Amino acid sequence: MIVEHEGDGPEAAREEIERTLALLWRDCAGAPEPSARGRRPTLTIEQIIAAAIAVADAEGLVATSMHRVAKELGAGTMTLYTYVPGKTELIDLMVDTVLLERNLPGPGEPRPEDWRARVRVYADRTRDIYRRHPWLRERSRVRPALGPGQLAGQEYLLSIMESLGLPAREVVAAANSVAGYVDANAAAEAESVHLERTTGQSNDAWWGQRSSFWYTYFDVESHPAMNRIWLAGGFEKPSSEQASDASEFGLDRLLDGVAARIDQVGK
CATH class of the missing domain: 1.10.357.10 (Tetracycline Repressor, domain 2)
Known part of the structure; x- marks a missing residue:
């Protein structure tokens, strides 16, 4: 997806959309071949996406800046922009790549009968x-x-x-x-x-630390359904x-x- 920045016109936005779509569909028949702008390519889109996913898996999406990914690849930040328009588009590529990991059966491929x-x-x-x-x-x-x-x-x-x-x-x-x-x-x-x-800390440990809530603040008369279900074992x-x-x-x-x-x- 493209967010139009101040100073960008509709034509520039359309160009970036087309460039991103070409990146997303780069391995598919009939898709235009994406290429790095300017210098001879030293990286691949796949390497960039893999590095970005690795950073996000380890440190979260907030850490996945163009600078951080470039550092992982031993490249300059501006080099990445010759392959990918920006972080928004890079995240689109990351998301679609991990969605492909589902490896869902395609048309004509075996799948459960039910x-x-x-x-x-x-x-x-x-x-x-x-x-x-x-x-x-x-x-x-x-x-x-x-x-x-x-x-x-x-x-x-x-x-x-x-x-x-x-x-x-x-x-x-x-x-x-x-x-x-x-x-x-x-x-x-x-x-x-x-x-x-x-x-x-596990979620169960988090709840365990707050066990005093039920004895000190929980009002049975205000929460009769919750209390009945508790006594019946619903929260065991x-x-x-x-x-x-x-x-x-x-x-x-x-x-x-x-x-x-x-x-x-x-x-």
Whole structure:
């Protein structure tokens, strides 16, 4: 995505968009060949993206400046700008690269027979990339980079929903609902991973330190439902397991709703 800077005109913005799209689709048939401007190339786009991902994995997205990535590569900061327009575009490339790590089955490739199991493949592999790259939670998916990783995920979910016989608009709505739910929960889990890494303290330990709250400040009369559920064992599991249960429960119920709609359409 391109953010138009002060002094930039629409034509300059369009040029940078086209340059970024060429970078995103550089390995695909028919895509224009991206090249470094000016001097003879000494790096590759893949090296730059890999170095940026490594920095973000270790230190977070805030540390992933053009200067920091250039330092990792033993290059000058301005050298990177001959390959990538700027940090915003570099992050787009990073995001799309890690989305490709899901390696979702493409058209004609083997996949589970049951449609719900196919959705599970998407959910599990999406959670995995958020676990490996917790910084992914910081990037908005509202205006995504239009790269192969983004489109592969959309194509996969759309193909599942289309196979169920839903009307075209409901195919899109169902696919977007699943993607939004999975991304939101994966981002929340990534936030948990990030906090544990940066603080050195587990979430359960964090809650344990605040155990006095329940004896000193918690008012049973103001929170009767919470108290009843507590006494019935609803909160017995560690917080990490509660989060996992909530994620699984929500996805199951979402797919139950899709299944119910399939039955309605089929009548």
